Amino acid sequence: MATDSDSAPAFMTRHGATAALLLLVTLAARAATLGNPVLGFDEQFYLLVGDRMLHGALPYVNIFDRKPIGLFLLYAGARLFGGEGFLQYKLLAGLFVAVTAFGIYWIARRHVGWLGSVLAAILYILWLNFMEGEGGQAPVFYNAFLAGAGALMVSAVSDGSRLTQKGLGALLLIGLALQVKYSVLLEGVYFGCVFLWLAWWQGRSLAQTLVFGVGMVALALLPTAFAALYYGAIGQGQAFVFANFQSVFGQTKGGFVRESIGLASFVGLFLPLILVALAGRKKALPTAVVLERRYLLGWLVTAIVSVVIYWRFDAPHYALPILLPACILLAPAVAARRRVAVGLAVVALVAGQIVLAISVSAKGGDREARTVAALAKPTRGCIFVYNGYPALYMLTHSCLPSRWVFPGHLNTADEDNPRALGGDPRAIASAILAANPPAIVDTYPVYKFGNPAVHGLLMHAIRERYDLAGCVATRGRVRLVYRLRGDRGPRALESCPAELRAKIG
Structure with missing residues (x-):
C-alpha cells in the first residue's frame, strides 16, 4: 500500500x-x-x-x-x-x-x-x-x-x-x-x-x-x-x-x-x-x-x-x-x-x-560509580545503599541487606506506606541499620521528596557509629560514603570539602 x-x-x-x-x-x-x-x-x-x-x-x-x-x-x-x-x-x-x-x-x-x-x-x-x-x-x-x-x-x-x-x-x-x-x-x-x-x-x-x-x-x-x-x-x-x-x-x-x-x-x-x-x-x-x-x-x-x-x-x-x-x-x-x-x-x-x-555530569558515570564502589567495598557483611547507585551491590560484590534494595523504596515519601512495600519502611530501615552494615551510601543535598522519618533514623545511626569515608561529587550533588567506626576499609576524606563535612557532621 x-x-x-x-x-x-x-x-x-x-x-x-x-x-x-x-x-x-x-x-x-x-x-x-x-x-x-x-x-x-x-x-x-x-x-x-x-x-x-x-x-x-x-x-x-x-x-x-x-x-x-x-x-x-x-x-x-x-x-x-x-x-x-x-x-x-x-x-x-x-x-x-x-x-x-x-x-x-x-x-x-x-x-x-x-x-x-x-x-x-x-x-x-x-x-x-x-x-x-x-x-x-x-x-x-x-x-x-x-x-x-x-x-x-x-x-x-x-x-x-x-x-x-x-x-x-x-x-x-x-x-x-x-x-x-x-x-x-x-x-x-x-x-x-x-x-x-x-x-x-x-x-x-x-x-x-x-x-x-x-x-x-x-x-x-x-x-x-x-x-x-x-x-x-x-x-x-x-x-x-x-x-x-x-x-x-x-x-x-x-x-x-x-x-x-x-x-x-x-x-x-x-x-x-x-x-x-x-x-x-x-x-x-x-x-x-x-x-x-x-x-x-x-x-x-x-x-x-x-x-x-x-x-x-x-x-x-x-x-x-x-x-x-x-x-x-x-x-x-x-x-x-x-x-x-x-x-x-x-x-x-x-x-x-x-x-x-x-x-x-549530574548522575555520574563509570569513573564516579567505581570510585564510590571502591570507597564502599565491604570487608564483611552487606553494604546499605540508602540513596545512591543500585549498581553498587554488583560493583562491590556485596550481599543484599534486605528484600528492599531499591533505594527509592525506603528513601522517598511516595513509598512511605506498608501497603506499598509489604512492610513499614521505618522498621525495614531500623533492621538494616541494626545489623551495622560496613558501609552506607547517601547523597547530599537531601532529596526534597524524601522520607524524613527514615532519613532521621539513618542520620542517628551514622552519628552514633559511622565516620565519613569519602565523597564523590557530580553536578549538583555529592555521593557520600560512610564506614563503620573501626572498620579497616578505604578512606579518602580529603575528597570531601571542609564546608560539606561541617554541614553533615
Whole structure:
C-alpha cells in the first residue's frame, strides 16, 4: 500500500538494508552510554535482580519490586552473555530499539515512501535520548511487542484474511508486553476491541465473535497466568499477587502542581514532532490508508490516556509509550517535509548526545560509580545503599541487606506506606541499620521528596557509629560514603570539602 511499489527481490533487499541501517543508527545514538554502569537507577536495579536470579534469588520473595517477572527475565538473559552485565543489557536494549524502529518503518511504509518511513523510524530512535530511553527502561523493551501488535492490526484493517490468526498473534504480543510492564493494559484492550470490531464487520456471528474475543483475552493473559501459577505452585502466590497487583495502590502521587509541571514538560518533549506534523503538507491519501491511520490515531489516543491516567510525570520515560504510535503517524508529514525532517534528525542526534553528557555530569558515570564502589567495598557483611547507585551491590560484590534494595523504596515519601512495600519502611530501615552494615551510601543535598522519618533514623545511626569515608561529587550533588567506626576499609576524606563535612557532621 506504499506510495511507490517494489519488485519482490528489491523489496527483500531494501528491507534487509533498512534493518541494518536502523541498527547502525541505534548504535550511533546510544554509543556514549555503553560504558556507563550507572545510566539509570531503575535499570541498574533491574540488572541487579536479573543477576541475583541467576544465583537463586526470587523476585517478590527475596527481592521486592512491582515490575512483572518478564522484565527481570530479560535482564537475567543479558547476564548470561558474561561480563559485568552493564554493556550486555544495553546491547540487548539496543536490539529491541532497532526492532521497534523497524516496526515503525514497516507500518509507515504502507502509507508513504521509503525515505519518509525510515526518517520516522530514525526519529523514534533519536527521541529516546531525550526521554530517559537511552538505556533499558521497560518501554524500550515492550514497545517492540506493541509495534508487532500494531503491524498486525493495520494489516487486518486493509486485509481481512487470516483475521483470527492476526488477532490472536497481536494479543499474544500484548501478553508478552504485559509481562514487561502492566501499564500496556489499556492499549491491549484497544487492540482487542479493534479486532472484535473487524470480526463483527466481516459478518461473523455473535457467538463466533465472542469465541474470538475469549481466545484473544486468554492469550493476552497467558504469560501472566504462567507466572502466577509458578509462584502459586511454590507456595508464594500471595507474594506474587501483592507485588504485582496490590502494592501499587499503596503508593502516593505527587502534588497537583508538581505533576502538572511534569505534564507540561512532557508536552515540551513532543513539541518539535508536533510542529513537524503541523507543517507537513496535507494531500489526499487512498481510502484504505485513511482507514488504517484512523485506527493508528485511536492507538495514539489510547496511549496518551493510559499515561495521563497513571498521573506520574516526574520522569520523562513515562511518556515513552506515546512516542511509538506518534512516530508512525508522523511519517506522512516527514515525507512531505523531507529536508525539515532530515535537519531535525541531525539536530536530534547532536542534541541527544548533549543531553546524555549532561545526564552523566549530574548522575555520574563509570569513573564516579567505581570510585564510590571502591570507597564502599565491604570487608564483611552487606553494604546499605540508602540513596545512591543500585549498581553498587554488583560493583562491590556485596550481599543484599534486605528484600528492599531499591533505594527509592525506603528513601522517598511516595513509598512511605506498608501497603506499598509489604512492610513499614521505618522498621525495614531500623533492621538494616541494626545489623551495622560496613558501609552506607547517601547523597547530599537531601532529596526534597524524601522520607524524613527514615532519613532521621539513618542520620542517628551514622552519628552514633559511622565516620565519613569519602565523597564523590557530580553536578549538583555529592555521593557520600560512610564506614563503620573501626572498620579497616578505604578512606579518602580529603575528597570531601571542609564546608560539606561541617554541614553533615
